[in-house]
Amino acid sequence: MKLFFRCSGYLFSILCIFHFPELIQAESESSHPNIVIILSDDQAWNDYGFMGHDTIKTPALDKLASESAVFKRGYVPVSLCRPSLMTVITGLYPHQHKITGNDPPKGMNRQKLLKHVKQADCLPEMLGKIGYQSFQTGKWWEGNPSLAGFTSGMTHGDPSRGGRHGDRGLKIGREGMQPIYEFIDKCGQDPFFLWYAPFLPHTPHTPPQRLLEKYLSSDLPIELSYYYAMCEWFDETCGQLMNYLDEKGLSENTIVVYVTDNGWIQYVPETDQERQKMKRRFRYAPKSKRSPYDGGVRTPIMFRWPGKIKPAEYDTLVSSIDIAPTLLAAVGLKPTKEMQGIDLLEVMRQGGKTKRDALFGDIYEHDMVDIDDPASSLKYRWCVQGDWKAIFPGSRLKEEKVELYQITTDPFEQNNLVSKNPEKAKQLLKLTNRWWDADSR
Structure with a gap:
């Protein structure tokens, strides 16, 4: 009886290959x-x-x-x-x-x-x-x-x-x-x-x-x-x-x-x-x-x-x-x-198109301050939108200022343009706060 079912299985496989090739293709594509x-x-x-x-x-x-x-x-x-x-x-x-x-x-x-x-x-x-x-x-x-x-x-x-x-x-x-x-x-x-x-x-x-x-x-x-x-x-x-x-x-x-x-x-x-x-x-x-x-x-x-x-x-x-x-x-x-x-x-x-408007990131201390509170170790948040990138120091870095770069033409961030484009920096800050407002936790 086992031999019968085994042979039947082989026969069914052969029939599938010749008469139902789409079944074999579907099985391969589903892996x-x-x-x-x-x-x-x-x-x-x-x-x-x-x-x-x-x-x-x-x-x-x-x-x-x-x-x-x-x-x-x-x-x-x-x-x-x-x-x-x-x-x-x-x-x-x-x-x-x-x-x-x-x-x-x-x-x-x-x-x-x-x-x-x-x-x-x-x-x-x-x-x-x-x-x-x-x-x-x-x-x-x-x-x-x-x-x-x-x-x-x-x-x-x-x-x-x-x-x-x-x-x-x-x-x-x-x-x-x-x-x-x-x-x-x-x-x-x-x-x-x-x-x-x-x-x-x-x-x-x-x-x-x-x-x-x-x-x-x-x-x-x-x-x-x-x-x-x-x-x-x-x-x-x-x-x-x-x-x-x-x-x-x-x-x-x-x-x-x-x-x-x-x-x-x-x-x-x-x-x-x-x-x-x-x-x-x-x-x-x-x-x-x-x-x-x-x-x-x-x-x-x-x-x-x-x-x-x-x-x-x-x-x-x-x-x-x-x-x-x-x-x-x-x-x-x-x-x-x-x-x-x-x-x-x-x-x-x-073709590379996406509805997402900006990217974000967050930079922290090497050693965490509080393992359950990310904001306690926060140093910077950053945002890239189109040609622009902004860097926002966290509240712990009181002496540091906001930086703004036209990142597509200045990829190594040599020319801080925040004083010339304060409104752009403000706009990117709003976006960043909408992503994660670390100070309002």
């Missing part, structure tokens, strides 16, 4: 795509070949860009890694998910912060409900990755064993890609979600000698040589990941998302004497990491999904808060009511 999120760590928005850098070589990411929808005016709301990563995984602004800094107040147990990731709806958890396997690698601050719904991960997150911002996970990329390959192979036919957030090009700047030699030059400060080589090293690992997807025949059914957690401008000492006095050889310059300037919050954001997303470049203002709702839409899930981002798949279908 959920794999998802890969690639997160650069401490890299400026223009430090790529496809973004116009004339020295740094990024052939793998250049190729990915040529196959993707590329939003060149992408932003993260905050220029510090932990809150920025939390935004990607939840689709929420820092003042919503309440992870506003890298560390709690001095003396507080780090484990107390983990309540916030437990309370949030995170992508791995949501995807897991429809059958996704998920794997965390690289940077991860929120304890054991299982708290966010990852089914597996490299990080253990135990402070007693050195867990803080990734521990064992920080080996990915720097020490090879094998854990990722093994995860992909184990998934079999199950859809997967991969978090690739290597500790690259982040300090320590220790690139392979073969890459460093490409950038050593009498015309280039040594600090830049090391940093540029780190950017290319990161690019190489991205290429290895893309090649593995190709080798396994997975690229066609995989959405690849690219974003950086925050910007970085390599500080270069003005004199050899200053260089010798520096305690840390490699550190970031002003107007980059931890700042409200584009050097800290701007990033290219890319989506590749062969056959579903048409390669194109857009000047549309987009944010990392859009990543979660876009991915949820791609797999047939709805965003949570707290998510303020938009579905970028729909933006692509509209």
